[in-house]
Amino acid sequence: MYNRILLAVDGSENSVRATKEAIKIGSSSPNCKFEVISVADFSKAKIEILHAQGKEELELKRREKLAPIEQILKQGNVSYKIKILHGEPGPTIIDYANKEKVELVIIGSRGLNSLQEMVLGSVSHKVVKRVHCPVLIVK
Amino acid sequence: MIDLILENTVLTIYVIVPEKEVGDQLIERLRKEWFFNVKGDVLAGIVVALALIPEAIAFSIIAGVDPMVGLYASFCIAVIIAFVGGRPGMISAATGAMALVMVPLVKEHGLNYLLAATILTGVIQALFGVLKIAKLMKFIPRAVMIGFVNSLAILIFMAQVPHFWGISTMTYIFVAITLLIVYVIPLFFKAIPAPLIAIVVLTSVVIYSGLDLSTVGDLGNITQTLPSFLIPDVPFNMETLQIIFPFSIALAIVGLLESLLTATIVDDMTGTESNKNREARGQGIANIINGFFGGMAGCAMIGQSVINVKSGGRGRLSTLVAGSFLMFLLLVLGDLVVQIPMPVLVGIMIMVSIGTFDWSSFTYIMRAPKADAAVMLVTVIIVVATHDLSKGVIAGVILSAIFFVSKISNIEVHQRLENNRTLFEVEGQLFFASVEGFVDAFDFSVSDKDIVIDFSSSHIWDDSAVGAIDKVVLKYRENNNLVKIKGLNSSSKKIVDKLAVYNDVNATISAH
Incomplete structure (x- = not known):
């Protein structure tokens, strides 16, 4: 089975569901290691800095957003490490997956409305197109 | 990201190598700061240079000076800060925030006073950097920062209104098309x-169709020469200093804040x-040199820096390329710059203000808590009313300090009876702002009681606090009560032991 799985999360409902599915897949293999990636979006950097009193508070906020996911991973009894990367979500996940040669990417389909999707293109769509390994999109 | 962190670690290790390896260390440092990302830095620098041109021109127009003043400033600041700045990959140039502050100075006294003020601004900023003023940034609450960017956005927008409002239908159309394009x-x-x-397409349209729109050329000149060293033509006396100093202080504060x-x-x-202190010092050095080369005061730009990082710029090289390429473009295309229609610049500035807000x-x-929201609004209102960003920031900081003091000056005294003794538990910070509430909480009409005041949940900060304790203790003693103080933490105990008189049995309340 898969030994290195990239799980891309943003703290949303969709990514919580993706985490649950990920555990179903990962727990079948004892050597499976999850690399949980969350991307701090470049386009939100200004707002986030402006509304946070200092670096520590911002880092705490970002960790807090991932708390439900971390809890599921702990309960699922799988080995994982969480990384917060900075960049534009789609390209950053793709770069990481291809560079680190993970075996599977799991990502939630993002809840954008159809107009936003037309304009921005969904992250999961970009990931499917450009990642070199199998991708699981969780609805 | 991981790579970058590792590189930093390597750098710090190199700092402690023996002296004979200093040469290697220098080369290594040069590589880490300048040449670790050459392709990304060069490309991003070019993109930033292209984006800087319209802004430098528009900010010059806001300030009321020739476009060259803003363009020279952007070139000088970007190139110098590449070497002396503390934040590699950040873009500094002529900015809207600074342009807005200098408007009255330019209007009343002209360009030379602006250049002198720019140099003085640099001196003040460099001093702030040497005195490690960056630490003081933490005293500026986020509500003030949010107010700052919002009022900046509003002022930039307001500065555009005279250039498009009620001029002609064609002006409105060009502003609209520009917004659509951007x-x-x-x-x-x-x-x-x-x-x-937008600039290239719409300028060509106007040139070929011969439409009657005002252009940059109507508002100032463009000269296709490199900036040269000059000493501002102002009398060097106290009167000049009195004129420029208030502006220089405001510029220094606004510049450092945004940077x-x-x-x-x-x-x-x-x-x-x-390194924030190095950045403050760097901003200062850049502005000093910039002033001597005929540029207006500038600072770091949020929008351009974000563009730089997004385009792949990370190192000092990106800032250097941005500045140099800007100058190159100017030397080649200077003739065309004066033909840019004003409505197009207005459209771009409206985009900048929307992006800044x-x-x-x-x-x-x-x-947000009501006090924070109030601080934010007051900052914006004062800036919009005075057209001076520094006044809004100072008012915001003072107001939030007052709110903070009033919040922590809430002190509570709980009274209960215990083994025939009256026990007062004090909860909160005891200092000059809370002593009144503290003294009022006690009822002094009792007599012949055994009273204990417990300070376990309190902290004694200053001599007014000690004075208040004295007053309470001595007032109770007047009516033959027995008063005991307990639970002082060690630093509170220190100040009380040093200053209090109540331990002196014969002490009475002083007459005042």
């Missing part, structure tokens, strides 16, 4: 900054640290 094109094509596309905010944003985007402020006003 918002729609980036959705499909990102390689060239959309504002530049340090931008540095924090770039820190976060790149996942790296930066913090649109989440509306939910912030609803959700």
Whole structure:
């Protein structure tokens, strides 16, 4: 089975569901290691800095957003490490997956409305197109 | 990101190598700061240069000076800060925030006083850097920072109104088309900054169709020469200093505020640290030299720095390329710059102001604590009323300090009976602002009681606090009560032991 799985999360409902599915897949293999990636979006950097009193508070906020996911991973009894990367979500996940040669990417389909999707293109769509390994999109 | 962090670690290790390896160390440092990302830095620098041109021109027009003043400033500051700045990858140039502060100075006294003020601004900023003033940034609450960017956005927008309001229908149409271009094109094509596309396309349209629109040339001249060293033509006396000093202080504050905010944003985007004091000093050095070369005071730019990082710029090289390429473009294309129609620049500035405004402020006003929301609004109102960003920031900081003091000056005294003794438990910070509430909480009409005042949940800060304790103790003693103080933490005990008189049995309340 898969030994290195990239799980891309943003703290949303969709990514919580993706985490649950990920555990179903990962727990079948004892050597499976999850690399949980969350991307701090470049386009939100200004707002986030402006509304946070200092670096520590911002880092705490970002960790807090991932708390439900971390809890599921702990309960699922799988080995994982969480990384917060900075960049534009789609390209950053793709770069990481291809560079680190993970075996599977799991990502939630993002809840954008159809107009936003037309304009921005969904992250999961970009990931499917450009990642070199199998991708699981969780609805 | 991980790589960058590792590189930083390597750098610090190199600092402690023996002296004979200093040469290697220098080369290593040069590589780490300048040449670790050559391709990304050069490309991003070019993109930034293209995006800088319209802004430098528009900010010059806001300040009321020739476009060359802003363009020279952008060139000088970007190139110098590349070497002396503390935050690699950050873009500094002529900015709207600074332009807005200098408007009255230019109007009343002219360009030479602006250049002198720019040099003095640099001196003040460099001093702030040497005195490690960056630390003081933490005293500026986020509510003030949000107010700062919002009022900046509002002022930039207001500065555009005279250039498009009620001029002609064609002006409105060109502003609208510009806005359409700058918002729609980036959705499909990102390689060239959309504002530049708008300028090139619409300027050509105007030139070929001969439409009657005001142009940059109507408001100032463009000269296609490199900036040269000059000493501002002002009398060197106290009167001059009196004129420029208030502006220089305001410029220094506004410049450092925006620069340090931008540095924090770039820190976060790149996942790296930066030296804020070095940046403050660098901003100062850049402005000093900039003033001597005929540029207006500038600082870091949030928008351009974000563009730089997004385009792949990380190192000092990106800033250097941005500045140099800007100058190159100017030497080649200077003739065309004067033909840019004003409505196009106005459209671009409206985009800049929309991008600067913090649109989440509306939910912030609803959700943030009332005091914070009030500080933010007061900052904005004062800036818009005075047209001076530094006044709004100072008012905001003072107001939030007052709110903070009043919040922590809430002191509670709980009274209960215990083994025939009256026990008062004091909860909160005891200092000059809370002593009145503290003294009022006691009822002095009792007599012949055994009273204990417990300070376990309190802290004694200053001599007014000690004075208040004295007053309470001595007043109770007047009516033959027995008063005991307990639970003082060690630093509170120290100050009380040093200053209090109640331990002296014969002490009475002084007459005042």
